[in-house]
Amino acid sequence: MKKPNTAVPGSALDTYLLRRHGQVLVAPGAAPGEPDPWTAKGLVALEADLARRGHVPTKPLRDALRRLRPADLAETGTRLLAGLDALLGADRRHQPLFRRFPDGVPSHAHADYSVLIRGYLLRQSSQLCLVCERTSLEAGIGALAPCAHLLCHDCFLELTEHDDARHCPLCDVPLDREHHLPTDTRGARKAARDLAAGQALKPLRLAETGDATALVGAALADLLARQTPLNPQEREDLALLLEHAPADPGAWLPAAIPVREIRATVLATLLRRDPERTRPLLAAHLTTATDVLRLIWAWSGAEPDLLPGTARTLRLRNLPRPLRRELLAVLDAFPVGTLAEDLRRHRSAWLRAGELLHPYEHRDRFPYAAAAFAVVRQSDLDLHGLGPQLREAPAPLRVRETPAGHTRLTVETFAARVEHALAQGDLPAAVRLLATRPGELVRRLHHLLRVRAAWAPDQPLPAELADALPKALRAVAPGPLLGAYGRLRAPRGIGERRLYFPRGRVASAHTRFDWGKPVPVELSAPVCDLIEAELLRRAERSVEQAGRYELAVLDAGLADLVVPFAERASAKTLVAVPRGSVQRLPDGQHLRLFVHWMQRAHQRVDLDLSVAFYDEEWQFTGLCDYTRLVLGARAAVHSGDFTTAPPPHGATEFVDLDLRALGKAGARYAVVVVFSYNDIPFEDLTDAFAGFMTLTPSEAARQRTGSFHPASVRQRLDLAGEARICVPMIVDLQTRTHTWTDLNVGSGAGFHNVSRHRAEIGSLADSVLTHFAPGTRATLWDLGCAAAAAGSDEVWVRDRTGRGLGRYRRGADEPVAAFAERLRGRHESDHRTEQPPDDTARLIAERLAGTRAFTALVHADVSAPEGASGTLYRLYPGPLDAAPDTLERITAGDLVARFAPSGGNSPIE
Structure with a gap:
């Protein structure tokens, strides 16, 4: 019988640095010198375990680890592996590092590490040099023999010039005569087959105490300046960062905290810590x-x-x-x-x-x-x-x-006076009232235009609204502004099905048909033009404060990422994909879905992982769940039904989807659902999460090696709140894409399964895809184009395939608005190339080297350029994460915050 997980838990700060910055805090060890031989052997084992999880330590981190005593290395390594496994969801049966240390250090660790590293090189030659922390632009990365540490061509030349004996600069072992390990071996090819195409090792860096303090301060300032509500993970981060904030709040607390919930949380924390110095600050912050x-x-x-x-x-x-x-x-x-x-x-x-x-x-x-x-x-x-x-x-x-x-x-009340004016068709009176509250005016724009269309058809915008809008748009926060833009930008029809997201601590949604009069384009188009002009104005103001860029690089795939909304109710996820966004499924013919949960003592909870299949018209065609473990010719296979999940390990269910076989079986959509069969809410569980992996056919077939592959995990989300039915995503089998939904379905009391709720699930899924159809919501592409056009005269745009690269240059007399419109519509590029994705990524990396740039990518699959600076947003990690700290990393929420109104102090209710 396996023993329960006894991994040493890391501190909250350790977890934060690892998740957000890929950095590891290491206690001071012995002075540099000859390492303990047991430490050297243990470090090899740790490197192998990290490589299995897709990570590799850089030279400064490795040097700090090799100075530790064997017992300290075992504790630090166990904590690091546990932290990585917790992010991936692989920590539930994780065995501690060196459980019988030192006698139990595996002798095969070096061989495992060597095979894994060579497999990564076969899949993607632009891996990370562990000495200079750069990815080679000319595929010059190799694995040294016999230690298999990665070194670029330049560092290897420097090594041969200054070290006649030729020792590895990381572990000091003498190098073999051949110097580099061959990659075209049976073991390396076998390891490469189990990796996704282009998969790169993620660097882990040493976090100095001073660096950690600076990162904490900068992160706290960013969260307090946020213009949109925080998601659950960010709220946890805020609580952690406040613990490490300076004692005197008057010295660091900003004059304005835009999001009211953040403001209340911060003030309450400071009142509990130091009421005497916090009370005088209340009057200025409570507005x-x-x-x-x-x-x-x-x-x-x-x-x-x-x-x-x-x-x-x-x-x-x-x-x-x-x-x-x-x-x-x-x-x-x-x-x-x-x-x-x-x-x-x-x-x-x-x-x-x-x-x-x-x-x-x-x-x-x-x-x-x-x-x-x-x-x-x-x-x-x-x-x-x-x-x-x-x-x-x-x-x-x-x-x-x-x-x-x-x-x-x-x-x-104010609302009663506004409603009375609208009921009478007195739009000017309503506008005069709403103009005193810009946020309310912008939130009601669609309603106001409907009233205008109903009472005065074929008439332009009333003068009162046309005069009030520019001022209101300048004062409102990004959330209402982008919400109104998304609502008005696409034509609507009578009887459209609208999706609503009520306020709550979990994301739920309901739909209804809207039989109101559609807003004609003649009324909505001028308002959308005003909003686009305001976004551009705010982007220009942000550039004035932070400085211009020499270059901007955008992914066309940003158009598939919806601007984050309702983040209060977002689940904690491995990758922060905004709800409603559409993403291509990663390479691999198999999706392995999973759900893990653990109940409390003396409790029985039965979660069920299910997949419901629908055709083009959203007619139910089949299911894969505990009632039907195999669908068709093994197109979908369920791992079996657990009806209880006792501690300490809980239970895990899997469903494998063969995408090629499902496409041939006539199903168009696969809706992934997690049910609480016996009606226990997720919040009553000790632990519960779901997600998916992408596997090659050979990897999916090797059940004997285990069902959970941490390096293959692409997404996971925590199941939380009072919900009992969660719909994480909808897979479109025809286009090989998935829509990230992160939604919960309302349920009555009783037992829950696909058969009972298939109509509601199908209707919800259909409504979600309609609600988030292309062109109906504001996207990160809209923000990226505004930021790029306002901040740089040269913009590169990579298409969704990664092969096409369009280059745009602003003309000498071209207005910024015209340049932004040309970018947004991807019209009239100055130069365009078509080449393999690796070559396109190489060109981008070469251009970014030594350049101050605004970069917004879906995948950070570009090699880390030397001397790059500026701003970087990316959704999925990759080699670009190894870029120097001069490149500011931002999240989607940070990007939205750059479009705050003047002064950045517009309160959000």
């Missing part, structure tokens, strides 16, 4: 009453998302008297009408918060705060001594006498 409520929620240890229903179940934490007075002072400073309206918006939550604030105790000092609570509670003013003070209530408050003789306050 609405809802900000105060979010802070109270975060102070009580809850998510400050104020979701419906949480007010009834949340146990609020008492507020110290100084903090209570400070919050009442903040509330009292707001206009009383706006304050009362904000309190009514979250009435049940404020009723509970009022029990902590005791507003009537301080009615003489904070009368407006007390009056707003009187509106929410519908209290008698005279009963609380507020009658004499508020007989002449400021607008929009009104004093009324009830038949019973009580004095009450009422308020006419």
Whole structure:
């Protein structure tokens, strides 16, 4: 019987550095010199284990590891492997490194490492040089004999010039006469067949303590400046980074934190740590009453998302008297009408918060705060001594006498006034109201244009809206701006099926048919032009602050990546693919789907991995699940049904999809679903995640070697929240693509399987593909083109196949807007080439060398150029990750944040 996993867990900072930066913290070891022989043997074993996971240590990291004592190396290596396995989902049965150290160091580790390295070289010659940390542009990487460490041609020449004995610069072993290992061997060819085409080793670097501190500070600043809500992984990162923040918040806290939930989380953390220095900062950061409520929620240890229903179940934490007075002072400073309206918006939550604030105790000092609570509670003013003070209530408050003789306050809300104007068809009045709140105006753009089309068909934009829009667009955050752009850019028809994503902690969706009047192109096109101009203006402002680029490099595949939205409800994933994005399936004829879960003690949870198949018209054609383990001529094969997953190992189910066989069987779509058969929500599990691997036919057939291949894992997501049915992705078998959905399907009580929910799943999948059809949503391509056109006069665009490379140069008299439009539509390139993908990647790498560039790629499969600087966004890792730190790495959220309004302080509600 296998023993449970006893791997030494790393700290949260170790995990963060490994996941975000590919860096490893190593404790100081002995001074440089002759390493311990057991350490040298253990390091070889560790390198082999890392290579199996697709990673390789660079020279500084290897030097730091070889100075460790054998026991320290075993602990560090175990922690590193456990961290990598946790990211891939391969840590559930992972055995610790050197369990019987030192007697148990495997003698075959070097042979394994050598075969794996040569297999990687056969698949992709542009691997990483472990000394200079560059990938060769001329395929000059080789494996030294006998140690198999990777070295480029330049470093090898330097070695032969300065070392007559010719020792490996990493491990100091004497080199063989041939110097380089042959790659065309049976073992290397066998290892290469099990790797994806073009697969490269990912470098692991040594993290110095000073570097780690700088990375933490920079990452914290980026998260606080974010213009879109954080996903679950980023929220965990924020909590970690706040633990390592400087003591005095006034010295580092920015003047504005755009996302209100982040603001509440940060302030609550700082109040718990140092209330005396944090309380004076509250008035500047709490700009609405809802900000105060979010802070109270975060102070009580809850998510400050104020979701419906949480007010009834949340146990609020008492507020110290100084903090209570400070919050009442903040509330009292707001206009009383706006304050009362904000309190009514979250009435049940404020009723509970009022029990902590005791507003009537301080009615003489904070009368407006007390009056707003009187509106929410519908209290008698005279009963609380507020009658004499508020007989002449400021607008929009009104004093009324009830038949019973009580004095009450009422308020006419902003939303009620807007709805009344729209119901009357009075668009100018509605626009005048909405212009005071730019975010609301932009969110309601589609509704406003519909009202215009219904009441005044064949008429242009009303003057009031045309005048108010430019100012509103300048002030609104990127989320509403890009949402309106995506909604208006594509023509819509009567009866279209619309997809809605309600606020929640898990991503759920529902659909309905929309029979409203479509917005004509004559109304939507001018608005889209204004939004495009505003995006370009913001990109130009960002360039003014950060400096221009000599070159911009874009992937046309960015058009398949939807701008991130509803990130609060996104699952934690290995690769941060935005929901609704379409990606080509990696090379390999087989997909191996998996789900792993572990239940609590004295609990039974039965998760089922299932695949539902549909034809072109979304008619159900078959399934592969616990009721049907084999579909057709083994086109889909289920590994078997586990009905319980006890600790310490849990249980894992697999489904293999033979893509070629499924295509011949008549199925067009394969919808991947994870069911909680006995209706236990995912959040009740100790651990649960799902994902997929891509395998070659030979690898898929070798069941005896194990079903889980960590190096083949392409995506995984955590199953969390109150959901019981998760739809991670939809596979289009005809186009060999998958749409990443990360959605949950609503379910009633009872048992769940494909047969019961096949209609709902098919309808949801059809709606998802319609909702995210090309051209209907804002994409990273839109942002990339705006950033490239505004920041550089030369732009290279690589097509989706990787073979075509178009080069665009802005004309001397060409306006930036015209250049951006030419890029966005990929019209009239100045030069275009067609060549193998490796040659295209080589050309890009050569051009990036020594250049300040804006680079946005789907795959970072370009060799790391020497001396490159600028900005890099990439979705999937690759050799370009080995570029120097002068190349700033950004995420999709960071790219969106570059399109913040002027000043970057537009609050997001």
